[in-house]
Amino acid sequence: MKTALLYFSGTGNTKRVGEVFKDYLLEKKHNEVDMIDISTHRQSLSNYDLLIAGTPTYTMTSSRNMNDFIQMYVNKTNNPKAQFITYVTHGWGHSYGHLTLQEFITKLGFRVIGAQSFLAPSNFYVYNEKVQPKQNEVEIRRLYEKITIDVKGLMDACLNGYIRIEKKSTFKKQQAKLISALSRKAFINQFSAKTLSVDGDKCTRCLVCVKKCPNKNIALIDGNIRFSKNCSACSRCMHICPQNAYAYRGKTFEQYNMNQQSISEQLK
Numbered sequence: 298m299k300t301a302l303l304y305f306s307g308t309g310n311t312k313r314v315g316e317v318f319k320d321y322l323l324e325k326k327h328n329e330v331d332m333i334d335i336s337t338h339r340q341s342l343s344n345y346d347l348l349i350a351g352t353p354t355y356t357m358t359s360s361r362n363m364n365d366f367i368q369m370y371v372n373k374t375n376n377p378k379a380q381f382i383t384y385v386t387h388g389w390g391h392s393y394g395h396l397t398l399q400e401f402i403t404k405l406g407f408r409v410i411g412a413q414s415f416l417a418p419s420n421f422y423v424y425n426e427k428v429q430p431k432q433n434e435v436e437i438r439r440l441y442e443k444i445t446i447d448v449k450g451l452m453d454a455c456l457n458g459y460i461r462i463e464k465k466s467t468f469k470k471q472q473a474k475l476i477s478a479l480s481r482k483a484f485i486n487q488f489s490a491k492t493l494s495v496d497g498d499k500c501t502r503c504l505v506c507v508k509k510c511p512n513k514n515i516a517l518i519d520g521n522i523r524f525s526k527n528c529s530a531c532s533r534c535m536h537i538c539p540q541n542a543y544a545y546r547g548k549t550f551e552q553y554n555m556n557q558q559s560i561s562e563q564l565k
């Protein structure tokens with residue numbers, strides 16, 4: 298079984314959950330597994346039997362980057378046997394992203410055999426500490442243990458021929474889609490331009506943020522970092538900056554640790 302693990306991951310959580318899927322598959326002797334970072338991969342995919350697609354949750358739904366990638370690089374002609382599993386990571390409460398992604402992929406003519414959301418450590422504390430305070434190590438460990446158990450449950454079912462979709466209220470899913478579409482136009486696309494700034498004294502012009510932005514939304518103009526209006530709010534730039542030179546709405550913040558070990562390493 299040739300499997301592609303497609304992931305979009307602004308700050309690392311979704312990638313780490315992807316690695317849990319990969320560990321599971323390798324343990325079951327499904328050794329043909331490619332992990333594909335969709336923010337850098339620019340080639341059509343061919344002859345995959347299983348595609349596992351994961352994104353973070355932004356305003357309750359999945360990231361548009363995954364829809365754009367699948368539309369451009371995955372088609373039925375090149376992957377006639379392909380089936381999908383969708384997942385999202387999210388920081389609190391509910392996410393409908395695994396279902397909005399399922400809906401999108403089903404419309405393209407693929408069969409979706411699994412869909413699940415995973416509560417992960419949240420980077421959202423930077424924006425609103427009341428909605429999601431920064432979790433401590435014990436809480437994070439508990440989340441990782443649950444993710445590992447849930448991935449196993451999902452994969453055990455799907456590989457044994459069952460369809461396993463984590464259900465949520467259809468009304469709330471439609472509501473989430475609407476809010477997400479409206480907020481994308483009104484806010485998300487301009488997220489960095491409206492809310493982020495870079496301290497010109499701290500910034501060394503290393504251009505890490507410019508190079509790592511998945512949307513090519515950041516540029517150095519006249520010696521200053523500037524943002525365009527094609528942001529997906531993934532927040533990678535502000536957490537990856539080696540000088541912590543970014544501010545959110547004028548305030549500095551504790552960066553999210555993007556370079557954590559794999560979940561299996563952390564659970565040892």
Ligand SMILES: Cc1cc2nc3c(=O)[nH]c(=O)nc-3n(C[C@H](O)[C@H](O)[C@H](O)COP(=O)(O)O)c2cc1C
Binds near residue numbers: 357
């Ligand atoms: C702009 C933004 C919006 C978010 N919106 C939600 C949300 O609506 N619901 C939720 O549960 N988590 C939300 N989150 C939290 C992320 O989905 C969560 O931290 C995710 O695991 C990040 O994944 P990544 O590290 O792979 O980028 C949001 C995060 C950001 C940066």
